[in-house]
Amino acid sequence: MARSPVSVLMPVKNEEANLRRGLPALTWADEIFVVDSQSTDRTVEVAESFGAKVVQFHFNGTYPKKKNWALDNLPFRNEWVLIVDADEVITPELAEEIRDAVKRQGADGYYVNRRFVFMGRWIKHCGYYPSWNLRLFRHRLGRYERLSAAADTNSGDNEVHEHIFLKGKSAKLKNDMFHFAYPDIFAWVEKHNRYSSWEAFTSLGGASGHCSDAPQISLELRMKRALKRAAKKMPFRATSRFFYHYILRGGFLDGREGLILSRLMGWYEYISKVKEMEIRRKLV
Secondary structure (H helix, E strand, O other), X not given: OOOEEEEEEEEEOXXXXXXXXXXXXXXXXXXXXXXXXXXXXXXXXXXXXXXXXXXXXXXXXXXXXXXXHHHHHOOOOOOEEEEOOOOEEEOHHHHHHHHHHHHHOOOOEEEEEEEEEEOOEEOOOOOOOOOEEEXXXXXXXXXXXXXXXXXXXXXXXXXXXOOEEEOOOEEEEEEEXXXXXXXXXXXXXXXXXXXXXXHHHHHOOOXXXXXXXXXXXXXXXXXXXXXXXXXXXXXXHHHHHHHHHHHXXXXXXXXXXXXXXXXXXXXXXXXHHHHHHXXXXXXX
C-alpha cells in the first residue's frame, strides 16, 4: 500500500507490548510521531524499530497536556493528523478509507468509531458501542479542550476525557478501529482509580474552563455531559450506574464480560463518590 499524506500522533508511556501490535498497522501513513513520557521499558526502542519518530514530553503538572503540546510543537510535514493511542489498531479497511478521505477533502475532520475489546470480547453494548471520536483532522484546525488546570487530579499528562474543538466541517468514517484498552483487570482498576480522582475533582467544581456547553462541542456530547451531571445527583449512584450499563444499555447481551464490566463501572461510580466526600472533608 502506497503511503498516505497523513501524520500519525501516538501518545505513550511504557507501551512496548501495545506498540508491537499497533505500529505495524500504521505502515501506510507517511509519518509517525510517538510522543513519550520518559518510559522505563523498551517503548523507545520498539517505536524506532518501526520507523517512528520518538519525541519526549515533559509535563509541567498543569497545562498543556501531551496531545495539545504535540499539536502545537511537532513539525508535521502533512496537513492531516491522525490521533491513535498505543492500544488502538487501525484496520486495513479504515486505512484505505482514511486515504480516500484526505484525498477528497470533503471535510476538515473525521470521526472514527471504536470497537472496545474487554477480556478478549468485543463489547457491542454496555454503552460502549458506538464510540465516536474525532481523530483525523487538519492539524491547524483542531485542539483539545482544557478541562482542568489543577495539578493534583492524578489524571496523568495525557488528554483522556477532553474532546477536540474543530474549526471546520466534520464527518464520520464508516470503518471501525479496535481498542484493546486493558490487557487485564489490574490495568483496568489502576487506570480507573486515577480516573475516579479526576471525576471527584471535577464534580466538586475544581475544573477551570470546563467547556461542556461550548458551541464547538457537539449537541450529542453536550447532552451526554448534562445527563452525567444530573446522574451524579441521584441516590444510589453505584447501583444506578450498574443498572444503566447492564440493563438500559444492554450489557446483559454481552454475556459474562458484559456483567463484569457493568459491575466494575458501578464500583467506579462508588469510588468516585467516596473520593468526593474525602475531598470535601479536607476542604472544611
